[in-house]
Amino acid sequence: MPKQIATTDKHLNLPKILEKDFSYQTGKVLSSMNSEPLAREFFAKNIHRNLGDPALFSGTKEIESYVITILGKLVNLPPTGTGVIISGGSEANITALWSIRNRRFPNFLELNYAPEIIAPRSVHISIDKACDLLGLKLIKINLNSEYKIDIHEAKKTISDKTLAFVGVAGTTALGSIDPLKEINDICLKYNLDFHVDAAFGGLIIPFLGDRQKYNLSFDLKALSTMTIDIHKMGRVAPGGGGLLWRDTSFPSAIEFKLPYLPGIPKQKTLTGTRSGASAISFAFLWQKFHFEGYQKSVLQCIENTLFLEKELRKRGFLIPVKPTLNILGIKSPFDSPLTVNYIHDVLWKQGWTTSIVDDFLRFVIMPQTKHRHIVSLIALFDSLMKEQ
Numbered sequence: 001m002p003k004q005i006a007t008t009d010k011h012l013n014l015p016k017i018l019e020k021d022f023s024y025q026t027g028k029v030l031s032s033m034n035s036e037p038l039a040r041e042f043f044a045k046n047i048h049r050n051l052g053d054p055a056l057f058s059g060t061k062e063i064e065s066y067v068i069t070i071l072g073k074l075v076n077l078p079p080t081g082t083g084v085i086i087s088g089g090s091e092a093n094i095t096a097l098w099s100i101r102n103r104r105f106p107n108f109l110e111l112n113y114a115p116e117i118i119a120p121r122s123v124h125i126s127i128d129k130a131c132d133l134l135g136l137k138l139i140k141i142n143l144n145s146e147y148k149i150d151i152h153e154a155k156k157t158i159s160d161k162t163l164a165f166v167g168v169a170g171t172t173a174l175g176s177i178d179p180l181k182e183i184n185d186i187c188l189k190y191n192l193d194f195h196v197d198a199a200f201g202g203l204i205i206p207f208l209g210d211r212q213k214y215n216l217s218f219d220l221k222a223l224s225t226m227t228i229d230i231h232k233m234g235r236v237a238p239g240g241g242g243l244l245w246r247d248t249s250f251p252s253a254i255e256f257k258l259p260y261l262p263g264i265p266k267q268k269t270l271t272g273t274r275s276g277a278s279a280i281s282f283a284f285l286w287q288k289f290h291f292e293g294y295q296k297s298v299l300q301c302i303e304n305t306l307f308l309e310k311e312l313r314k315r316g317f318l319i320p321v322k323p324t325l326n327i328l329g330i331k332s333p334f335d336s337p338l339t340v341n342y343i344h345d346v347l348w349k350q351g352w353t354t355s356i357v358d359d360f361l362r363f364v365i366m367p368q369t370k371h372r373h374i375v376s377l378i379a380l381f382d383s384l385m386k387e388q
């Protein structure tokens, strides 16, 4: 027997340590775009399934295609379209820009300049990561008064090095939706690719009564790729992001042949092994709840967000942007210690997790946060205001 390697004698009491974690079930987690996952048992039953090995898991592969069909229908993906379920929004954004870059520049390494990506300042950090990894130059554009990309500034930034625009449908900070149609028109005019990051909004906007006005749709002809996460409003456990491609020329630009796996001619994802459980759980949930069930949950979250907005507005807080989705940002008008930083700290001490983004105190109202939780939160605000 080879001699053992001493690691540590310490024995961790794992359940005890995990008690330190916050639980979504309290309804008090307002800092996260993830939610209490549904279909836990179903997910657990399917944890071994590997989408990276479709010869072994052809059933799982078929279910992934079903999920892509559902996501695609929500945003009018044309029949030429395709997609994958990968680890999350970050991987989807990186993969999207990777495919856009390689499709335009099959010999990228021979270029003597870094192609440019134009995106709003509100873009998720995964776009920064993508550009860093891919040798692209990210140009960030200021936001207008609605916290959307300033389209005039964006236009002025276009040059012959511009490769693509990124628009966000549901920003991380405030849930704003960029003017997708206007960005699309610019991209068509200058022959640029267009990626939409709808990691959050992709499973919200299609359920809104006024969805048409946001143009979250592949009817926008310049639109090449779109990210839609299923582990945010899709309600599956962490590890589920969706990437949609307008046509197969995008994934073909990043395909690699795996000599060691049978039956898989070429792989079109960043990772080899990838979980099948998220895709399977989403398919399960969709068949259970259908469009109407998801819609109900989305509309309830938005109603709760608007209720919180109304109550805080009544109490004198500033709401610089009316929420479009289930994210609210507030500022404190008070010339007193009741600053957003102070409130944020008090809330955390009482088990309410919020975040501060761009000087806003930000609340993300996910499905496990019910009306009654908001009522208690408002009562807490009232007691804080009384103390002042």
Ligand SMILES: Cc1ncc(COP(=O)(O)O)c(C=O)c1O
Residues within 6 Å of the ligand: 033, 087, 088, 089, 090, 091, 093, 124, 126, 168, 170, 171, 172, 197, 198, 199, 200, 229, 241
């Ligand atoms: C708009 C947007 N895009 C991408 C991401 C990254 O998603 P993930 O955490 O699944 O990698 C997030 C995460 O909050 C997001 O808000």
